[in-house]
Amino acid sequence: MSLVRAIRGGNATRRRPVGLGSTSFDITGVVAAVALAAVVPFLIPSVSLLGVLAVMCIWIVVNISWNVTLGYAGILSFGQLAFFGVGAYTSAILSVHAKLPPWLDTVCAVVAGGAAALLVGVAVLRLRGVYVALVTLAFHELLTTVIGGDYSGFTGGPNGLGPVQPYVPTNNLLIQSALGYWFGLAAVLVVAIAAILLVRSPVGLALVAGRDAENVASARGVRITRYRLVAFVFSGSAAGLGGALYGHYNGVVSPQIFSFGILMMLLAMIIVGGWGTVWGPIVGTVVLTVVVYYVQGVWPDYENAVAGLIMVVAILFLRGGLIGAAEGVAARGKLARLRRETANVER
DSSP: OOHHHHHHTSOOOSOOOSSTTSHHHHHHHHHHHHHHHTTHHHHOOOHHHHHHHHHHHHHHHHHHHHHIIIIISOOOOOOHHHHHHHHHHHHHHHHHTSOOOHHHHHHHHHHHHHHHHHHHHHHHTTSOTHHHHHHHHHHHHHHHHHHHTOOSSSSOGGGOBOOOOOSSOOSOHHHHHHHHHHHHHHHHHHHHHHHHHHHTSHHHHHHHHHHHOHHHHHHTTOOHHHHHHHHHHHHHHHHHHHHHHHHHHHSOBOGGGGOHHHHHHHHHHHHHHOTTSSSHHHHHHHHHHHHHHHHHHHSTTOHHHHHHHHHHHHHHHOTTHHHHHHHHHHHHHHHHHHHHHHHHHHO
């Protein structure tokens, strides 16, 4: 019996219809969104704004990958920023000390992020709930302490490691910002499509089954831990890619990337957008990036507080985030239309 049939009780459909929420629809939407976003540097040639958008794209990559484990697999992991840091420092170390080309050290960063996730996943995925959160947070803090306390010069210690060579060297700040933004968009496109294909595959079906009805799925022979490990490795690899992009764009990698404030900001982005949805991490990251950008101009140093307040409001009043709310409105509209059509037929 196939995995899909095992989970659905032997009545799996062979083909998913094309439409809202379908694989084809979502991939087409991502491609269209990225294509439209790619023209921004021509419309708004601002170094500071493009810098904000470049970092936003990196956070979208991290949040999409985190959403696979947190939203679809239901793994309460807080090690995503640690995997991001592993990728950032792997890329920076190979760039600064080994003088590897940027593209090659980026590949190594992806592999390192996935390997770190594999090691942590093997250790924690047999645990449940808060224990997974505690162990992954401990890994995060351990990595922060080790790197921040290194005074040998290998990781740069508390002062950071650099300079990390950009993908395309240039002395023009506007071109550098635009290239950083475009590379970030390319990463968003690749990771988003990969995530969509993963969560809409039998592996994704197994992840959701393990999240919503683990005992039932296990009783049908689905090896939940194995599929969760696949999700964990994918998440770590994508986060490693985000770390490499950050290092090459920023030019310096420091222990500040492990800050608890950044971790909570990323979590707020996922919750506000809607976890367990394809578009939630993208929408949430864009919305909170815009909010934080304007808050920094009005109330400096209060951006984390505002983001935390928005996250609390989303938890209390928007359980499914912005995407969940939009889907709810669409569903109610469809139901109302069906009722009107039914009433017309009865007349």
